[in-house]
Amino acid sequence: xxxxxxxxxxxxxxxxxxxxxxxxxxxxxxxxxxxxxxxxxxxxxxxxxxxxxxxxxxxxxxxxxxxxxxxxxxxxxxxxxxxxxxxxxxxxxxxxxxxxxxxxxxxxxxxxxxxxxxxxxxxxxxxxxxxxxxxxxxxxxxxxxxxxxxxxxxxxxxxxxxxxxxxxxxxxxxxxxxxxxxxxxxxxxxxxxxxxxxxxxxxxxxxxxxxxxxxxxxxxxxxxxxxxxxxxxxxxxxxxxxxxxxxxxxxxxxxxxxxxxxxxxxxxxxxxxxxxxxxxxxxxxxxxxxxxxxxxxxxxxxxxxxxxxxxxxxxxxxxxxxxxxxxxxxxxxxxxxxxxxxxxxxxxxxxxxxxxxxxxxxxxxxxxxxxxxxxxxxxxxxxxxxxxxxxxxxxxxxxxxxxxxxxxxxxxxxxxxxxxxxxxxxxxxxxxxxxxxxxxxxxxxxxxxxxxxxxxxxxxxxxxxxxxxxxxxxxxxxxxxxxxxxxxxxxxxxxxxxxxxxxxxxxxxxxxxxxxxxxxxxxxxxxxxxxxxxxxxxxxxxxxxxxxxxxxxxxxxxxxxxxxxxxxxxxxxxxxxxxxxx
Amino acid sequence: xxxxxxxxxxxxxxxxxxxxxxxxxxxxxxxxxxxxxxxxxxxxxxxxxxxxxxxxxxxxxxxxxxxxxxxxxxxxxxxxxxxxxxxxxxxxxxxxxxxxxxxxxxxxxxxxxxxxxxxxxxxxxxxxxxxxxxxxxxxxxxxxxxxxxxxxxxxxxxxxxxxxxxxxxxxxxxxxxxxxxxxxxxxxxxxxxxxxxxxxxxxxxxxxxxxxxxxxxxxxxxxxxxxxxxxxxxxxxxxxxxxxxxxxxxxxxxxxxxxxxxxxxxxxxxxxxxxxxxxxxxxxxxx
Numbered sequence: 037x038x039x040x041x042x043x044x045x046x047x048x049x050x051x052x053x054x055x056x057x058x059x060x061x062x063x064x065x066x067x068x069x070x071x072x073x074x075x076x077x078x079x080x081x082x083x084x085x086x087x088x089x090x091x092x093x094x095x096x097x098x099x100x101x102x103x104x105x106x107x108x109x110x111x112x113x114x115x116x117x118x119x120x121x122x123x124x125x126x127x128x129x130x131x132x133x134x135x136x137x138x139x140x141x142x143x144x145x146x147x148x149x150x151x152x153x154x155x156x157x158x159x160x161x162x163x164x165x166x167x168x169x170x171x172x173x174x175x176x177x178x179x180x181x182x183x184x185x186x187x188x189x190x191x192x193x194x195x196x197x198x199x200x201x202x203x204x205x206x207x208x209x210x211x212x213x214x215x216x217x218x219x220x221x222x223x224x225x226x227x228x229x230x231x232x233x234x235x236x237x238x239x240x241x242x243x244x245x246x247x248x249x250x251x252x253x254x255x256x257x258x259x260x261x262x263x264x265x266x267x268x269x270x271x272x273x274x275x276x277x278x279x280x281x282x283x284x285x286x287x288x289x290x291x292x293x294x295x296x297x298x299x300x301x302x303x304x305x306x307x308x309x310x311x312x313x314x315x316x317x318x319x320x321x322x323x324x325x326x327x328x329x330x331x332x333x334x335x336x337x338x339x340x341x342x343x344x345x346x347x348x349x350x351x352x353x354x355x356x357x358x359x360x361x362x363x364x365x366x367x368x369x370x371x372x373x374x375x376x377x378x379x380x381x382x383x384x385x386x387x388x389x390x391x392x393x394x395x396x397x398x399x400x401x402x403x404x405x406x407x408x409x410x411x412x413x414x415x416x417x418x419x420x421x422x423x424x425x426x427x428x429x430x431x432x433x434x435x436x437x438x439x440x441x442x443x444x445x446x447x448x449x450x451x452x453x454x455x456x457x458x459x460x461x462x463x464x465x466x467x468x469x470x471x472x473x474x475x476x477x478x479x480x481x482x483x484x485x486x487x488x489x490x491x492x493x494x495x496x497x498x499x500x501x502x503x504x505x506x507x508x509x510x511x512x513x514x515x516x517x518x519x520x521x522x523x524x525x526x527x528x529x530x531x532x533x534x535x536x537x538x539x540x541x542x543x544x545x546x547x548x549x550x551x552x553x554x555x556x557x558x559x560x561x562x563x564x565x566x567x568x569x570x571x572x573x574x575x576x577x578x579x580x581x582x583x584x585x586x587x588x589x590x591x592x593x594x595x596x597x598x599x600x601x602x603x604x605x606x607x608x609x610x611x612x613x614x615x616x617x618x
Numbered sequence: 619x620x621x622x623x624x625x626x627x628x629x630x631x632x633x634x635x636x637x638x639x640x641x642x643x644x645x646x647x648x649x650x651x652x653x654x655x656x657x658x659x660x661x662x663x664x665x666x667x668x669x670x671x672x673x674x675x676x677x678x679x680x681x682x683x684x685x686x687x688x689x690x691x692x693x694x695x696x697x698x699x700x701x702x703x704x705x706x707x708x709x710x711x712x713x714x715x716x717x718x719x720x721x722x723x724x725x726x727x728x729x730x731x732x733x734x735x736x737x738x739x740x741x742x743x744x745x746x747x748x749x750x751x752x753x754x755x756x757x758x759x760x761x762x763x764x765x766x767x768x769x770x771x772x773x774x775x776x777x778x779x780x781x782x783x784x785x786x787x788x789x790x791x792x793x794x795x796x797x798x799x800x801x802x803x804x805x806x807x808x809x810x811x812x813x814x815x816x817x818x819x820x821x822x823x824x825x826x827x828x829x830x831x832x833x834x835x836x837x838x839x840x841x842x843x844x845x846x847x848x849x850x851x852x853x854x855x856x857x858x859x860x861x862x863x864x865x866x867x868x869x870x871x872x873x874x875x876x877x878x879x880x881x882x883x884x885x886x887x888x889x890x891x892x893x894x895x896x897x898x899x900x901x902x903x904x905x
Contacts, residue, residue, distance in 0.1 A: 066905065236904035246900050252889035255701050257693075278894045281700055281882055286726040290693040293686065297666070297697020300684055301705065302887025305697070323687050416901045421893035441631075459887045460682035460698070460705055466660040468630075468676050470685035479632060479677055480685075 040093035041226060042103050043174065044118065045167065047110030050082035055192060056108075056167035057088025058408070060174065061237060062188040064092045065410050067181070068231030072097040072529075073239075073408040074602070076117070079262070079346045085113050094229055098374070098409065098529030099605040105226060106177055108170045112140055122146055127224060129173050131166065147223060149173060149215060156210040161203035168204050172211025176221075180228040182212050236413050240378040240404030240526075243416075244334060245270030247382025248306055250421045253332070254280035255298035255305040257291040259313060262346045263405040264336035267308040288313035292320045292333065299329045300469075302428075302459030304386050308334035311353050312343060318360045321395055323471040325365045325494070328447065328455065330389035330396075330426070332382070337401040339600050348600030349402045351525050354579040357397045358554055366494045368396040368501070369553035373510060373528035376415040378404060381551060383421055388505075391426040392454055392497045399553070401574070403602040404526040429456040431463045438464070445476040449489055453496030502555045509548040509557050517544040519616055520566035522559065522592075524550045524580050526602065527572050533605035534612060543613055553580070556587075563590040570595055570615050574602065593618070625654040628663070630680040636671060641818030641829075644792035645739050646675055648816075649708065652802035653681075658706045666695040668711035668720065671746050672739040672818075675710045689719030692727040692736065696876075699732050702885040703877045706806070707734035714744050717753040717773045724775075728782040728811055733875035735805040735812040738775065739792070741820035742827045749823035759826060775815050776856040776867055780849075785810040785873035787852065788866045791832050792818040797840070797864060804866055810873035832862075839865030847871055 045057050054075070061071050069092045076087040089104075091097050104121040107114065108129045115128060122128070124145035130137050132150035142148030151173045153166035160169070168189070175182045189204045215224075238246070245267050248256065256275060258268040272282045280303075285291035291307045299305040309317065314335045324331045337353045339345035344352075357369050368388050372381040378400055385396040429437060437445050437456040446467045448455040455476075458465030472480040473487050481487070510528065513521075513535050523531050528549040538545055546566070550556060563569050563584075569592040571581035576598040585592055595611045597603055628650035636642050653663055660681040667676035669688035676683040682705075686694045695709040716724055716738045727736065742759070744750040751764040754775070758767035779787045786808040790801040798816065805812030817832045844865070845851055852868035877883065 234905065236901055238904040242904070249900060250893040250897050252894065254886035254889075255697065257697065274900065276881075277896070279884070279886065281880060281886070283696075283700065285693065286722055289690055290723055290726065293690040293693035294697035294700075296686075297684075297694040297699075298701035298886065299697075300664070300682075300694070301698045301701035301885065303701035303885075304889055305701070319687050320690065327684060413901050413905075418893035418897040418901070421897075423889055423891055425889065459885075460664050460702060461662055461885070463661050466663075466681050466683075468683045468685065470676065471687060472685065479630075 039095065040091055040097055041105050041178070041228060042089065042091045042101065043106035044087050044089040044104055045108040045110070045170065046085065046087035046114030046117065048083050049078065049080055049086045051110050052167050053086050053088050056171065057090060059185065059188040059192050060171050061090050061408055062191065063184040064090065064228070065235045065237040066187060067184040068233035068235065069094060069228065070097045070235065071237055071408065071410045072099065074100045075406045077347050085111070085117055087114065087117070092228070094231060099533045100602065101604055101606055106174055108174060112136060115140065119143070125225070127177050129170050129177070149177070149219060151211060151214055153211070156214060157207050160207035160210055165204055165207035168207040169211035172208035173215045175208070176212045176215035177224045178226040178228040181230065182208055184230065234413060235410040236416070237408050237410050238375065239266070239406055239408045240372070240375045240400050241266035241336065242270045243375050243378035244308070244382050244398070244400060245274070246416065247379040248386070249275055249278055249280070250379070250418055251383040251386035252304050252423055253306050253386060254303040255295065256280070256307065257283040257285050257294035257298070258307050258309065259285050259288045259291045261310045261313050263338055263402040264308045264310045264313070264334065266405060267334060267336070288316040289320065292317040295331055296320060296324055296329055299331045300460070304390070306332040306334065308336060310336050310338050311340045311356070314353060314356060314360070322361045322363060322365055324395040325367060326471045327469040328393040328494070330393050332385045332389050332396050332398055334398040334400065336405045337399060345600050347402070349574055349602045350598060350600065351401055351574040352579070353399065354553065354575070357399055358583070364491070366394055366498050367554065368392070368394065369399060370396060371399045371525045371551055371553050372404065373525060373549045373551050375404060375407060375409045376411050377551060379416055387422070387424045388501070391424055392501055393426065393457060394497055399525065401526050427454055427456050429458050429462065429465070434458055434462055434465050439477070443477050446478050447474060447476050447490065447493070449476060449493050452500040453493050454500065498555060507552045507555050507557045509550040512547040512549065514544045515546055517546040518567035519543070519545045520562060520569045521545050521547045521572060521612060522550060522569065522584065523547070523572040524553060527574065530603040530605045530608050531572060534609035537606060537609035538613060541613065543616065545612070558587070559584060560588045563588045568593060568616055570612055572603070572608070572612070574598065623654045623659045625651040627660055628653055628679050628681060630678055632677050634678045635674065637822050639821040640671070641741060641792040641820070642671060642675070642739050644795060644798065645737065645816050645818045646678060648792070648795065648798040648802045649710065649737055650679060651799045652806055653706065653708065655799070655803055656806045662704065663706045663708065664698045666691045666698065666707070666709045668715035670712040670715050670744070672710055672712035672715060689715055690723060691715065692720060692723045695734050696727060696730060696732045699734050700877065700882055702887065703733070703882050704885055708806070709734060709736045711738055713738060713740040713742060713752045713754045717775055721753070721773070725778065725782045728779050728784045728813065731785055731810040731873065731876050733810055733877055735802070735814065737802065737814050737816060739818035740775070740815050741818050741824055743820050743824040745820045745823055756826065774856065779813050780852055780856050780868060784813055784868065785870040786812040786866070787856070787868040788814045789862070789864055790814055790816050791836055791864055792816055793829055793833070794864070797838065801865065808869060808873065810875040835862060836864045837861050839863055839867070
């Protein structure tokens with residue numbers, strides 16, 4: 037019996053795969069088990085292959101592995117797609133009465149459970165519940181107490197009335213009973229223990245939305261795009277409860293300009309998009325920086341370039357975020373490394389944006405966005421949220437920042453590069469700002485001396501931030517190890533688990549997971565003390581590796597994955613080992 | 619808001635670099651007078667400008683202001699107003715800025731009906747890039763980039779606005795100072811998106827759409843018994859191929875602005891010292 041357990045439900049888009057998977061994932065989480073989910077989906081609304089996979093364990097899980105113990109297959113293709121991950125003893129639940137499933141052959145030593153999902157669902161009140169019947173069957177296979185499903189079903193169907201909830205409970209029990217009656221439980225060896233632990237289960241997009249509200253974000257404008265849309269969906273209806281507002285804009289250009297306008301009004305403001313949207317927003321990004329407007333711009337990366345693979349993983353936008361835009365633009369780029377960090381880095385992004393009055397890119401990716409993961413609730417301890425609004429002046433303090441003629445200086449040349457900020461409405465603060473080069477008053481100038489002063493002033497913010505803030509990476513593994521592995525963004529979970537696998541093979545590794553892309557930690561010392569340095573990232577060219585080679589003047593080895601699928605722990609361990617030995 | 623405000627309080631000490639005789643001088647004066655007359659002052663006013671000759675206006679006026687990127691002034695203005703409904707927001711742009719690169723935003727700004735005013739300085743030419751055809755240039759208007767004319771019909775901003783569900787559509791003429799100011803004031807006072815297309819002649823590059831042309835051809839609706847609340851009548855007027863009109867062409871007196879529809883009634887700039895009260899409920903939702 038493996039320590040962790042992997043199951044999946046797969047079928048066609050439109051079959052309710054996602055919501056069924058989530059019902060079971062939530063039930064596991066509520067039963068005190070850790071959960072890590074992943075999704076295979078295509079860019080279509082109905083048809084095609086789609087799957088929701090869940091890895092669960094009593095211990096913490098933070099990546100996916102190449103193994104499936106139980107598969108609910110609603111289509112024959114579901115079995116074909118997952119053949120590599122199925123093993124002897126894997127259980128496949130399917131409905132042999134379904135036309136397309138009648139000729140299904142269960143391979144090798146796998147155990148096929150032919151359950152009349154549709155017929156049992158109809159007995160319980162409607163064919164639509166066949167997925168829930170399958171979940172009941174899965175409970176029988178795993179000795180998972182079916183009562184744990186009930187609250188998930190209530191959460192999912194509560195809005196539709198008590199009768200629907202009861203029908204679904206009944207459907208689940210029919211699935212359970214059918215398996216118990218028709219199959220020998222001794223063949224079904226899986227056993228999912230429950231604990232008393234309380235966990236929350238959420239994905240990266242939800243964590244970013246929650247972080248935004250925690251940080252006092254009041255305004256969000258966005259345009260729907262996979263995989264960033266869930267940030268907007270999360271905020272819609274919730275941010276209003278905290279005095280905020282969500283606008284679905286006509287396009288990404290409007291989205292960032294709406295957000296910029298709200299930020300000029302003094303609201304903590306954000307937009308989120310994915311690569312193609314970042315391209316469109318880039319012109320205004322320059323204006324945001326030049327007008328010194330605090331704004332959080334979230335890029336949930338997917339495979340590019342152009343429309344690329346909208347539903348697949350990649351960390352390919354790093355160069356765009358670091359260098360995108362004409363001219364030279366001071367900016368911050370933060371990259372959360374886990375779902376929980378999506379929350380904290382969002383809070384931090386708002387503080388940095390206002391403290392330094394500059395745009396902050398918050399970059400997540402598809403893997404983080406769609407992965408639901410369990411955490412202790414105090415991983416999101418709201419009492420620990422701190423807000424820093426930077427140099428805001430009010431009616432009383434504005435007098436210190438005016439010319440002799442009484443004009444407010446929104447772009448005052450200060451030692452730290454940060455100027456006073458007056459929200460519109462502040463008496464005596466009326467001022468102009470512009471994307472044109474400007475003087476301290478915000479007025480257009482082509483004066484060569486002032487140009488130099490303003491460029492240097494904006495750049496000084498970055499120097500100040502480098503000195504004032506902590507840009508340290510997260511560290512794992514053996515600090516004394518000769519081999520150093522560096523990663524950014526969502527690879528951390530897989531890397532931490534890969535570390536254990538490497539240890540079993542006596543490969544000692546020190547891991548630095550970098551959440552700050554710019555400014556970023558100085559890694560020269562770490563690189564010099566290492567025998568070998570390997571940089572891990574989900575892109576083809578090694579964009580972060582290039583940057584680190586430039587920083588440290590040290591050649592690094594690279595592990596890159598760019599087929600659209602995130603790193604898996606076991607695969608990553610093998611890749612790192614091979615790269616170190618090469 | 620102060621009743622002591624004079625229109626010159628909205629004037630900055632920067633001298634405009636517009637060509638002598640440019641229509642934009644008159645357009646701007648009307649905007650400043652309109653703002654002062656409607657009880658606003660520079661500290662509660664936010665002006666958003668686009669790019670082009672018209673976009674320079676933020677520099678010559680005194681208020682809270684931002685000069686945006688080409689064609690995107692309207693969403694900026696909407697964001698300012700949504701996040702602080704107490705501000706008086708005025709967006710200014712030109713025909714290229716608003717009807718070419720920003721045409722998409724124009725349609726959606728009209729639909730969105732945020733309570734702000736939008737003044738377009740329409741000179742039917744690109745001035746700052748030295749004389750190319752604009753989206754409102756006549757079909758046969760010869761320029762360096764359209765030697766035989768654009769050979770395509772001009773954009774009809776009034777019809778576009780009406781078709782998109784505008785609640786206030788007006789047209790004015792920069793040299794008719796009193797009427798222009800009056801029309802701008804009506805746009806400011808309108809509950810919703812107050813759109814004013816202003817004929818603001820370019821004396822350097824456009825020798826067709828001149829002061830004389832507008833003075834002789836414009837029909838002032840104030841001199842007729844026109845009913846601006848009648849949408850059918852407005853359809854006829856905005857599609858009239860033979861005449862051009864000055865005045866309010868359409869006003870929906872029942873207009874409910876975006877902010878009212880969405881319950882936006884207070885500024886969003888206040889933030890708690892930590893996470894807002896009740897934030898822990900957001901975490902509990904994920905149990």
